[in-house]
Amino acid sequence: MTLDIMQSEEEEHEARIRMSAAYFHHRRQILNSISHHGGSTMNHRVVDRNREEVSSTFRMRRSQFLRIEEVVTAHDNYFTQRIDVVGxxxxxxxxxxxxxxxxxxxxxxxxxxxxxxxxxxSTAIESLRKFVKATVEVFGAEYLRRPNPADVSRILNENER
Structure with a gap:
């Protein structure tokens, strides 16, 4: 019976060692994921958002989206993809x-x-600000004006259909 107790205690001890090792491994992973100098803030944690695998699905016609995107990106270089100093x-x-x-x-x-x-x-907010500014500057004269009688008639006809 003492042999069973010794084996049980040994198994419990090994389980504690495995749990401790797993805990320290997890803590090491967390600490390694924290950049010691990421950008302008010391110890800023970098969040991997897996940006390259984002699918592009839209609820508007693709041609319409691409037209807006093309004009806005040509107007403001903020929308150009950049590569940082780390590559x-x-x-x-x-x-x-x-x-x-x-x-x-x-x-x-x-x-x-x-x-x-x-x-x-913060980047989403900045993107919105830049997008709205570029949209108004590019499309303002054409789309952000009072509708004339021809516009009103066309819109009413479309709504009737």
Whole structure:
């Protein structure tokens, strides 16, 4: 019976050692994921948003989206994808424009954009500001004006159909 107790104690001891090793391995992974100097803030934690695998699905006609994206990205180089000093690609123009459009069109909160577009809250807000400014500057004269009688007639006819 003492042999069984000794084996049981030894198994329990080994289980504790395995649990401790797993705990320390997990803690090491967490500490390694924290950058000691990431950008301008010391010990800033870098969040891997897996940006390169984001799918591009849209609720508007693709041609319409691409026209808006093309004009806005040509107007403001903020939407150009850059590579940082470490060689990591930044956000693509599609991610920035998509984030801005989702917040603008659907009222999506900036912090909820991360789940869909893999973009941080502050970057989503900045993308929206830049997008709205570029859109007004580029399309303002054509689309942001009072409708004339021809426009009103066309819109009423479309609504009747």
């Amino acid at each position: 990591v690609r930044g956000l693509s123009y599609l991610q920035k424009v998509t984030a801005a459009l989702r917040m603008f069109a659907y009222g999506t909160a900036a912090d909820a954009i991360d789940d869909y577009v893999r973009i941080g809250e």
